[in-house]
Amino acid sequence: MAAYLYLLVLAALACVGRGASSAADTACTEITVNKSYSCEGLGLTEIPDQLPTTTEILDFSFNLLPTLENLTFSKLNRLLYLDLTRCQISWVYEGAFHNNPRLHTIVLTGNLLLFLSDTAFVGPQALRQLVLTQTGISRLSFIPMTNLANLDTLILGSNHISSLQLPPSFPTRNLRYLDFQMNNIRTITAEDVSVLQKTSNLTLIFKGNDFLYIEPGAFRSSFFSVDFGGCINIPGILAGMQNSSTRTLWLGTFNDVEKESYLSPDSLQGLCKVTVQDLYLQLRHFESLNAATFHCMTQLRKLDLTHTHLSALPAGIGGMTALTELVLNENSLEHLCNASAAAFPALTHLRLRGNVRRLRLGSGCLQGAPRLQHLDLSHSRIDSSECCSQALRGLGALRYLNLSYNSQLHVGDLLFREGANLEVLDVAFTQLHISTSEGPFRNLHLLQVLNLSSSQVNSSIPHLFQGLEKLMVLDISRNILESGIMPKSKLLQQLTNLEVLILASCELTAIDGQAFHSLKRLRHVDLRHNKLTTVSADAFSHLKSIYLNFAHNRIQIISRDKLVSLPNHSVINLSYNPLQCTCSNIGLITWYKENLDKIEDPEETTCSEPKSLAGAQLSTVTVYCGISTMGIIAAVLGILFCVAIFIWSACSFRRRYQQI
Ligand SMILES: *[C@@H]1O[C@H](CO)[C@@H](O)[C@H](O)[C@H]1NC(C)=O
Ligand SMILES: *[C@@H]1O[C@H](CO)[C@@H](O)[C@H](O)[C@H]1NC(C)=O
Ligand SMILES: *[C@@H]1O[C@H](CO)[C@@H](O)[C@H](O)[C@H]1NC(C)=O
Ligand SMILES: *[C@@H]1O[C@H](CO)[C@@H](O)[C@H](O)[C@H]1NC(C)=O
Ligand SMILES: *[C@@H]1O[C@H](CO)[C@@H](O)[C@H](O)[C@H]1NC(C)=O
Ligand SMILES: *[C@@H]1O[C@H](CO)[C@@H](O)[C@H](O)[C@H]1NC(C)=O
Ligand SMILES: *[C@@H]1O[C@H](CO)[C@@H](O)[C@H](O)[C@H]1NC(C)=O
Ligand SMILES: *[C@@H]1O[C@H](CO)[C@@H](O)[C@H](O)[C@H]1NC(C)=O
Ligand SMILES: *[C@@H]1O[C@H](CO)[C@@H](O)[C@H](O)[C@H]1NC(C)=O
Ligand SMILES: *[C@@H]1O[C@H](CO)[C@@H](O)[C@H](O)[C@H]1NC(C)=O
Numbered sequence: 147m148a149a150y151l152y153l154l155v156l157a158a159l160a161c162v163g164r165g166a167s168s169a170a171d172t173a174c175t176e177i178t179v180n181k182s183y184s185c186e187g188l189g190l191t192e193i194p195d196q197l198p199t200t201t202e203i204l205d206f207s208f209n210l211l212p213t214l215e216n217l218t219f220s221k222l223n224r225l226l227y228l229d230l231t232r233c234q235i236s237w238v239y240e241g242a243f244h245n246n247p248r249l250h251t252i253v254l255t256g257n258l259l260l261f262l263s264d265t266a267f268v269g270p271q272a273l274r275q276l277v278l279t280q281t282g283i284s285r286l287s288f289i290p291m292t293n294l295a296n297l298d299t300l301i302l303g304s305n306h307i308s309s310l311q312l313p314p315s316f317p318t319r320n321l322r323y324l325d326f327q328m329n330n331i332r333t334i335t336a337e338d339v340s341v342l343q344k345t346s347n348l349t350l351i352f353k354g355n356d357f358l359y360i361e362p363g364a365f366r367s368s369f370f371s372v373d374f375g376g377c378i379n380i381p382g383i384l385a386g387m388q389n390s391s392t393r394t395l396w397l398g399t400f401n402d403v404e405k406e407s408y409l410s411p412d413s414l415q416g417l418c419k420v421t422v423q424d425l426y427l428q429l430r431h432f433e434s435l436n437a438a439t440f441h442c443m444t445q446l447r448k449l450d451l452t453h454t455h456l457s458a459l460p461a462g463i464g465g466m467t468a469l470t471e472l473v474l475n476e477n478s479l480e481h482l483c484n485a486s487a488a489a490f491p492a493l494t495h496l497r498l499r500g501n502v503r504r505l506r507l508g509s510g511c512l513q514g515a516p517r518l519q520h521l522d523l524s525h526s527r528i529d530s531s532e533c534c535s536q537a538l539r540g541l542g543a544l545r546y547l548n549l550s551y552n553s554q555l556h557v558g559d560l561l562f563r564e565g566a567n568l569e570v571l572d573v574a575f576t577q578l579h580i581s582t583s584e585g586p587f588r589n590l591h592l593l594q595v596l597n598l599s600s601s602q603v604n605s606s607i608p609h610l611f612q613g614l615e616k617l618m619v620l621d622i623s624r625n626i627l628e629s630g631i632m633p634k635s636k637l638l639q640q641l642t643n644l645e646v647l648i649l650a651s652c653e654l655t656a657i658d659g660q661a662f663h664s665l666k667r668l669r670h671v672d673l674r675h676n677k678l679t680t681v682s683a684d685a686f687s688h689l690k691s692i693y694l695n696f697a698h699n700r701i702q703i704i705s706r707d708k709l710v711s712l713p714n715h716s717v718i719n720l721s722y723n724p725l726q727c728t729c730s731n732i733g734l735i736t737w738y739k740e741n742l743d744k745i746e747d748p749e750e751t752t753c754s755e756p757k758s759l760a761g762a763q764l765s766t767v768t769v770y771c772g773i774s775t776m777g778i779i780a781a782v783l784g785i786l787f788c789v790a791i792f793i794w795s796a797c798s799f800r801r802r803y804q805q806i
Contacts, residue, residue, distance in 0.1 A: 177203070185209060193219060200224055207231035207253075214266075216241035225249050232256035244269035251275040258282045264290045274320070275299040283307060291315040303327040303351070310338045318344040327353040327373075334386060336364040343367050352377060353396075360386030369393070376400050380409060384416025391421035398428035398450075407431050417442035428452040437462035440489075444468065452476055458484035471495040478502040481511065482523075482537065488514025495519065501526035504553070507533070513540025520546040524572070528552035535563035545569045550597065552576040561586045568592060574599040574621065585612030592616050599648070600624035605637060617641050623650040623672070630655040630677065632685075639664050650674040650695075657682040674698050674719075681718070683708040691715030697747070698722045702755070706733030709741075719746040725764060727753035729771035738764050 173196055174185035180200040187208035197204070201222050211218065211233040219225065225246045235257035242263070243249055249270040259281045267273060267290060276297060283289065284306040294300075297317040307329040318341055331352065342348065346368050353375040362385040365372070369392035374383050376399045383397070399407045408431045417425075418441070425446055432439060437460050443449065444465040453476040469490045475497055479485065482505060487493060493515040498505070504527040512518060518541050530537070533555040538544065542564040549555065554577035562568065568590050578601040580586050585607070587593065593614055599621045603610070606628050611617070620641065630653050638644065644665045654676040662668055662685050670693045671686075678699040686692050692713050701723040712718070727735065738745065742765060745751065753759040759767055 193222065195221075197222065202226045202248075205229045206233065209233050211235055213237040213239060214242040215239045216244055218242060220245040222246065223248075227251045229253040230257065234258075236260040238262045238266040240265040241268060242266055247271045249273060251277075253277040254281055255279040256281070259288075262288060262290055264292055266290055268293045272296045275301075277301045278305070280304045285309070286311060286313065286316075291317065296320055299323040301325040302329070305329050307331060310334050312339055312341045314341060316341045318342065321345050321348055322370075323349045323351075325351040326355065327351045329355055331355040332357060333359045334361065334364050336361045336366075339364055349373075357382055357386075362386065363388045365390045372396070380413045381416055384414070384420060388416065388419045392423075394424045394426070395420070395422045396426045397430070398426045398452075399430055401429065408433050411436065411439060414439060415442055422446060424448040424450070426450040426452075427454055429454065431455050436460045437464065440464075440466060447471065449473070459486040459489070461486060463489035466490050467492055469493060471497075473497045476500040476502065479505055481506045481508050483508050483511035485511070487512045487518075490515055491517075493518055497522045498526060499524045499548075503527065504529060507537035509536040510539035512538065516540055517543055519543055522546075522548040523552070524548045525551040528576070529554055531556050533557055533561065535560055538562055538564065540564070543567055548572045549576055550574040554579060556581070557586045558582065559584070559586070560589055563589065565590045566592065570595040572597040573601050575601070577602050580604060580607055580610075583607060583609070585609040585614075587611065588613030590614060595619040597621040598625065608636065610637065611641055614641055616643055618643055619646040619648075620644055621648040623648045623652065625652055627652050627654060632657040632661045638662065641665060643667055646670040648672045649676070652676060654678055657685050659684040661685050663688055669693060671695070680704060681708055681712075681720075683711045686713060686716070687711045689713045693717045695719040695746075696723065697750075700724060702726045703731045704734040706737055709734065709737045712744075716744055717746055718744055720764075721747040721750035723751070724754035725752065726755040727759045727762065727764065727767045727769055728756060729769055732769055732771050735764065735767065735769055 174183045174188070174194060176183055180198050182203040183197055183201055184205040185194065186205050190209040191211065199221055202224055203226060204222065207229050208231065211230065212235065214235060214237070216239065219228070219242070223245050226248055228249060228251065231253055232255065235254065237260060240263040243252070246269050250273060252273065255277055256279070270293065273294060273296060276294065276299070278289070279301055282305065283302065286307065291313060294317045296319065298320045299322060300317070303325050304327070307326065308331060310326070310331050334357070343366055347370045348367070349371045350369055351373045353373050355377055357377055357379050360382050364386045366389050369390065371394040372387065372392045373396040375396045377383060380397055407429055410433050423446065425443065425448070428450060432454065435456070440463045446466065446469050448471040449469060450473040452473055456474065456477040457480060463486060466489055470492055472490055472493055472495070474485060479498070479501055480503060485496065485498065487496070491514065494517050496512070496515070496518060499522050505523065507528060507530050521544060528549065544565065545567055547562070547568060547570065550572045555573070556579045559582050566589065569592055571590065571593060574597040578598065580603065587596070588609070591613060594616055596614065596617055596619070600623070603622065603625055605625060632649065632654055638661070642664060645667050647668060647670070650672050651674070654673065655678065657678070659682060666688070668689055669691060672695045674695050675698045678696065679701060681696060681701065681704050686694065690713055694716065697719045701720065703726055725731065725734070742748065748763060748765050751764045753762050753764060753767060
């Protein structure tokens, strides 16, 4: 097999001699001329001569290189990045990279390494990244530390390392990222990791190791992020982290390690002696949650409790005055009040997406967090009969409100009375029942984005969009507009700042020529998936430039005068329309070819009629309408001929009659 592949490679190389292009099928792919090549999965047993010496980036994954020797890469002396994933490499001899002084990244993922020479990595002047994932390593002493002093990234995930004895020569100077995930590390002593005290701002990953014991205070350093995801023995881990500081601490777990995910009431007490900014606990179960659980979290800036099986945060949590972001996604709160917002007076972001139970909004539940700016309540089965001024009482600072993907909201008068600062409102995919003839959004003077997609909103309400003078983006797709016609001005009249209008899938059959005339800043209109039969160009003729998407409509013919009244700078998508490529549409066909720079997606802008041209791209068809001109000339000649015959016969009849 190998010999056969070798022959193939030889053949490929022979081809290179004759003509570079014919070799392309069997040889490496050029990604950037002279610089970047991929030889992935070609079964190669050596570096092909075809690769220029100027190669800097080489993906040589999935080939066959059982041994790396001092000649293997010696020609490629400008290499920067070398990917040797799954090349069945077992032996790396001395000086394997001796001639690659600029090399900064070596990826050896998925090679079962049996031998690494002491000088295996000698050569590169500043090796920065070494990836040794799935290489069968069981001891760190297996890795020669010679010439690794500049490493910033060392990845040792999915190996069999059970003891973490980092040698004194372990590279720490530039180290930023150290990954030991999915190994068998059970115990860590202070001595094992003492060398890490020389690092700062390190990202350290221990995800998926089953720690039994970590010596208290072993990690005395300042980290950027430490990840103990899926690990057991949280108290032991926190003891090990004693007197350290980290921006982010991951103590969450994963679905497949559910069994060990329980946290006893005092599991988190160790946090008192660790300096943490952002804490992640997703998928953990709290055996019993009470105010004391939070006792050591008073310094936190962000707390992520995604999917922690919570029905409420306990009352009486105290001192969490620094917390600005609370994530309660995918829990089963019964009531918005169960978020205990008053315990987090500095909160600016509350994420409560994907609540498993129907979330009741209640009244003023969040008023204890008056600085709230960002509130995500999407996908939370909300079914509110009186939305949402009472529910959001006290939230005058709110700028972002996401109510999308809920059941239904009934709005009596104003949707959100204190919404004076609201900038983004998303109600998409939530039924919105409005029982007011005045606009429910009329006090949202700063609103910039409004998404009402698929909200079954009643577009007949005369002043639906009243007051939205700052609105820039409006999505009313998937709603059925009255009589299928985008009416003259009425609905959108006041949206003088509107730039983006999404009207896709609204069953529109026509657009009034004046419908958008007050929208002077409009630049993007999406009319996809409607039932329009023509391009209503006059509706846009007051604009300087516009993007129009008419894809998936029923447009067959567009007259030339419509097209020329489009703004000079326009881009139009006409794909997936049943366009006619006959003489009756010669206006469009001629205009189209002259204005290809304005057309988006020409590959899918095709003819449907006549049958002989069905599927042909509009830009490629030529329609001869000369035949009908000939026909007219023939008909005129015919008539002239008949008239001549008639006059002649009349004359001769008269002459004969006179003769009688
Ligand atoms: C690639 O290398 C060849 C041979 O050294 C040189 O002639 C050519 O100009 C280079 N092309 C680019 C784009 O650098
Ligand atoms: C490469 O290795 C061979 C055999 O081990 C040795 O004879 C030779 O001197 C080495 N070359 C260099 C440049 O290190
Ligand atoms: C710390 O590390 C993170 C991630 O590696 C980086 O984004 C950040 O800029 C670093 N901070 C400092 C002060 O070096
Ligand atoms: C943590 O620091 C405190 C105060 O500096 C010290 O008393 C304590 O012994 C340290 N803990 C560990 C485990 O090193
Ligand atoms: C959730 O909040 C409601 C309303 O304040 C309260 O009646 C209920 O007991 C709370 N549920 C839990 C589990 O605390
Ligand atoms: C609102 O939430 C939904 C679902 O979580 C998300 O897809 C959407 O992008 C969010 N809207 C905004 C404006 O961020
Ligand atoms: C609603 O529209 C906004 C703006 O286009 C967008 O960011 C958001 O993701 C949309 N929401 C959903 C649920 O798609
Ligand atoms: C929509 O609003 C109009 C005007 O307010 C009203 O007459 C009509 O009954 C409403 N339609 C529905 C389905 O609520
Ligand atoms: C559009 O272009 C035409 C021809 O280049 C020019 O005569 C006309 O003034 C332009 N219209 C606008 C509104 O810029
Ligand atoms: C034009 O509209 C079609 C249909 O929605 C879409 O698939 C295509 O991506 C659009 N073209 C571009 C360039 O966005």
